[in-house]
Structure formats: structure tokens, C-alpha cells
Amino acid sequence: EPEVTQTPSHQVTQMGQEVILRCVPISNHLYFYWYRQILGQKVEFLVSFYNNEISEKSEIFDDQFSVERPDGSNFTLKIRSTKLEDSAMYFCASVAILEQFFGPGTRLTVL
Amino acid sequence: GIQVEQSPPDLILQEGANSTLRCNFSDSVNNLQxxxxxxxxxxxxxxxxxxxxKQNGRLSATTVATExxxxxxxxxxxxxxxxxxFCAVGRDYKLSFGAGTTVTVRA
Structure with a gap:
């Protein structure tokens, strides 16, 4: 069964550094999402991406964040200058029609 | 946005017991997971x-969208x-998550 994959599984970085989180959505899916979950809290929507552009973003998704689909398979989330409060689990999801399929997540720790 | 409430927040079960988790949402949706x-x-x-x-093994779920x-x-x-x-609902793609129910099953 096709699945969404994410790399790395765990990323540790210093405050102020740039990080890129990578996702490979299910092929033939057209909508892509990033969500995040701060430890102990609910999962929050960050951004949705369709047809090579952002279709919706939350208040969390400020100028420090960007998304890109650099090729036909990868979907990336970049955080330009990480803050302590960016420490969280980041999930990528892709959609064919309505059901969202989530990747295993990347745990980001900012020191 | 759509509000999602899950209950109970915590549930402790003895192995072999049955349980029901609930998810209430504030608006009409076309996706619930x-x-x-x-x-x-x-x-x-x-x-x-x-x-x-729907049923899958020991798990089953029911959604009454009108309510x-x-x-x-x-x-x-x-x-x-x-x-x-976690229960997550959406209308036009973006999912809103509830706060979750933490289930602990004791042997």
C-alpha cells in the first residue's frame, strides 16, 4: 500500500539555524499539507499546497516558513531561522480526494 | 474555524473492557478521520x-453528520x-483536530 514518507525522523538543531524537512507524498495525490504538534498539544494545520502554490496557510505559518515542491516527488518545509518554540513534531499529509494520509512525522528539537 | 471537542479527555480501561470515545464538532463537514x-x-x-x-477488527466508528x-x-x-x-474534521480539505482522548489499557 502506498504511503507518505518523511525524512529525517528526528532533527536536532541550534536556535537560529535553518532546517529543511522533507516529505514524499503518495504519487498521484494533488493536495499536500504540513501540520505540527507541540509536545502534549493538539495537531495544528500549518499550510496547504496545490498546483505548485500555497492554497491556504495558518497564522503560525509566518515569513520564517516556506514550502516547495522542488521536483515531481518531494515536498519540503523550510524554517529559515529556528526558534525554541519551533520544537515540535511536523507531519506531512497528502490527499487524493478528501481522505488525508499522514506521514510518520519529523521530530524537530531546537536547542 | 471548526471547533472539535473530544470526550472523555482520559480513559483508563482494564484489558478486555469495551469503551466509547466521542467527538463533537461545531459545523458541517465533508471529512472526518x-x-x-x-x-x-x-x-x-x-x-x-x-x-x-465502519468496522475494522475490534474497532468501529459511527458518524452522525446531521447531529x-x-x-x-x-x-x-x-x-x-x-x-x-484524535478526531479530525474538515470542510474543503484542511483538517481541524480535537485535543484527543488518552487511553490507558491495564493488563
């Missing part, structure tokens, strides 16, 4: 159930069922 978050933090997709009833709620049933619970169960 139940997830189990395992100890490694992964979100395991349990059901895609915007309406109707804006969904129920997740766990029967004959096992210790491996422990974890956090």
Missing part, C-alpha cells in the same frame, strides 16, 4: 468516516490500544 497516535508519535489512520458506520458527532468504539481492549486517539 480518526487517528491513533502511537508511543513514537506517529498518527495511525483508523477511519475515514464523514458519515455512516455533528462521531463515536469510536473499542471492544475487548488490549494493552496495545493504549495511546492518544
Amino acid at each position: 480518526w487517528f491513533h497516535q502511537n508511543p513514537w508519535g506517529q498518527l495511525i489512520n483508523l477511519f475515514y468516516i464523514p458519515s455512516g458506520t 455533528r458527532y462521531s463515536l469510536l468504539y473499542i471492544s475487548s481492549s488490549q494493552t496495545t490500544d493504549s495511546g492518544v486517539y
Whole structure:
């Protein structure tokens, strides 16, 4: 069964550094999402991406964040200058029609 | 945005017991999914159930869209069922998650 994959599984970085989180959505899916979950809290929507552009973003998704689909398979989330409060689990999801399929997540720790 | 409330927040079960988790939402939706978050933090997709009833082994779910709620049933619970169960709803793609129900199954 096709699945969404994410790399790395765990990323540790210093405050102020740039990080890129990578996702490979299910092929033939057209909508892509990033969500995040701060430890102990609910999962929050960050951004949705369709047809090579952002279709919706939350208040969390400020100028420090960007998304890109650099090729036909990868979907990336970049955080330009990480803050302590960016420490969280980041999930990528892709959609064919309505059901969202989530990747295993990347745990980001900012020191 | 759509508000999602899950109850109870915590549930402690003895192995073999049955339980019901509830999800209420504030607006009409065309997507509702139940997830189990395992100890490694992964979100395991349990059901895609915007309406109707589905069963998968010891788990089943029912969504009554007109009354804006969904129920997740766990029967004959096992210790491996422990974890956090999330309900997530959406209209036009973006999902809004509830705060989850933390289930602890004791041997």
C-alpha cells in the first residue's frame, strides 16, 4: 500500500539555524499539507499546497516558513531561522480526494 | 474555524473492557478521520468516516453528520490500544483536530 514518507525522523538543531524537512507524498495525490504538534498539544494545520502554490496557510505559518515542491516527488518545509518554540513534531499529509494520509512525522528539537 | 471537542479527555480501561470515545464538532463537514497516535508519535489512520458506520477488527466508528458527532468504539481492549486517539474534521480539505482522548489499557 502506498504511503507518505518523511525524512529525517528526528532533527536536532541550534536556535537560529535553518532546517529543511522533507516529505514524499503518495504519487498521484494533488493536495499536500504540513501540520505540527507541540509536545502534549493538539495537531495544528500549518499550510496547504496545490498546483505548485500555497492554497491556504495558518497564522503560525509566518515569513520564517516556506514550502516547495522542488521536483515531481518531494515536498519540503523550510524554517529559515529556528526558534525554541519551533520544537515540535511536523507531519506531512497528502490527499487524493478528501481522505488525508499522514506521514510518520519529523521530530524537530531546537536547542 | 471548526471547533472539535473530544470526550472523555482520559480513559483508563482494564484489558478486555469495551469503551466509547466521542467527538463533537461545531459545523458541517465533508471529512472526518480518526487517528491513533502511537508511543513514537506517529498518527495511525483508523477511519475515514464523514458519515455512516465502519468496522475494522475490534474497532468501529459511527458518524452522525446531521447531529455533528462521531463515536469510536473499542471492544475487548488490549494493552496495545493504549495511546492518544484524535478526531479530525474538515470542510474543503484542511483538517481541524480535537485535543484527543488518552487511553490507558491495564493488563
